[in-house]
Amino acid sequence: MLTVDEAFRKFKSRLELNDKEQANASARQNEVREYLDTKFSIDNSFLTGSYRRHTKTKPLKDIDIFFVLKESERHYRDKPPSVVIKDFCDALVDKYGKDAVRKQSRSVNVDFGVVVDAEDNTDYRVLSVDVVPAFAKGTDYEIPDTDSGVWIKTNPKIHADKATAAHQSFSSEWKGLVRMVKYWNNNPKHGADKPVKPSFLIEVMALECLYGGWQGRFDIEIQALFATLADRIFDTWPDPAGLGPAISNGMDNARKQRARDLLMAASREASLAINHARQGRNGEGLKAWRALFGPKFPLS
Ligand SMILES: Nc1ncnc2c1ncn2[C@@H]1O[C@H](COP(=O)(O)OP(=O)(O)OP(=O)(O)O)[C@@H](O)[C@H]1O
Ligand SMILES: [Mg+2]
Incomplete structure (x- = not known):
């Protein structure tokens, strides 16, 4: 398996x-x-x-x-x-x-x-x-x-340079993690409204929310990332290039609260998935990750 x-x-x-x-x-x-x-x-x-x-x-x-x-x-x-x-x-x-x-x-x-x-x-x-x-x-x-x-x-060049720098300082795993959280954000189980809007905000937050260096485990990094995103979703997130309007302007307070709730739920689901594997229930763990992310997360 x-x-x-x-x-x-x-x-x-x-x-x-x-x-x-x-x-x-x-x-x-x-x-x-x-x-x-x-x-x-x-x-x-x-x-x-x-x-x-x-x-x-x-x-x-x-x-x-x-x-x-x-x-x-x-x-x-x-x-x-x-x-x-x-x-x-x-x-x-x-x-x-x-x-x-x-x-x-x-x-x-x-x-x-x-x-x-x-x-x-x-x-x-x-x-x-x-x-x-x-x-x-x-x-x-x-x-x-x-x-x-x-x-x-x-x-666009400043945004690209910042993403490249973040990726390099995270052992070239940063972009992959950003794509995974954006995939979660698009999961139709959330209904018509994505939890985080615009999804560019996930990338902008990840510039600061993925810190301390890659620890070598996707499951742990993803769980921590969901938790940190939930923690900081009410912060103001300016354009990383310092030119356009704040990226966090896309949601009002109610929408931010919903985003926080869904990010916290995702972090809890991730913890449960990690626990399944830790206790030897690998198949249950995989199913939990797939339920969290969607069909591109493989079961086999
Ligand atoms: N508030 C803003 N100020 C300045 N530039 C912005 C702002 N919002 C977005 N951009 C730039 O425009 C690009 C396109 O915006 P968009 O909302 O499509 O984001 P995206 O990064 O392409 O994410 P997605 O994967 O959702 O398409 C962004 O990648 C960014 O470079
Ligand atoms: Mg786009």
Whole structure:
């Protein structure tokens, strides 16, 4: 039978980005870019966000693509963020249809209609992308934020560098642990609302909440991480690049309380799973971890 350590290693590798998925993401980027080039003057586009940092979980959805607009589109920057979002949305609806395209606060989501099976597999295909209009501003970017009604600054490179540094100082296990907690966060057992919103907050908190160095055990690290996240979910978490609005602004107090309750419950479930294995009930332990995380956690 699979040991708990083997199960976690398999789980970790199942949440890793593979070549086929990257090829599909790149093909989708090119497809959307080729189309948007007929509608807007785009200087360059790139895959970014958690996808680019390898902190995105599975199934792969909402992959961020920045579309950096040329100076000739500067008029959009002088208008409220809702204007550029609306024009991108209208353009994308013409190609993909209104049921596949959705406005979000900082992007337009395009759904490719890919089916997810019971094991959370998608035949290596990306479910959807977030199309983000952007303007370059020195080494930063400005992107529309229709929630606040203003353009906000962001810097994907600073976020990527921080993630890389955290990963290296945690024996290259940091990104894997972040993907696991984000997978838990997406588990449909929580209902339509994820415990932690935005899920980027999990990564931002993990920059501080995974400390003391990798101790060599996934089960213990995950249990402690859930407990620390629960402890600190009411803190204010600024943008790690110091540019955009606080990442913790995404939840009000009631939502933070719910997040704390669910993170604490997860930490308790993790303790019970650890206890099963400690007392020789390995199979029970594996089942408990799978119930906590979802179908990508292996039983065999
Ligand atoms: N408040 C913010 N200020 C500045 N930059 C932000 C802010 N929120 C998000 N970002 C940047 O935009 C990117 C995309 O945001 P998003 O909410 O999709 O997070 P993500 O890291 O891609 O996580 P997910 O896996 O949920 O897609 C982030 O990775 C981060 O680089
Ligand atoms: Mg994203």
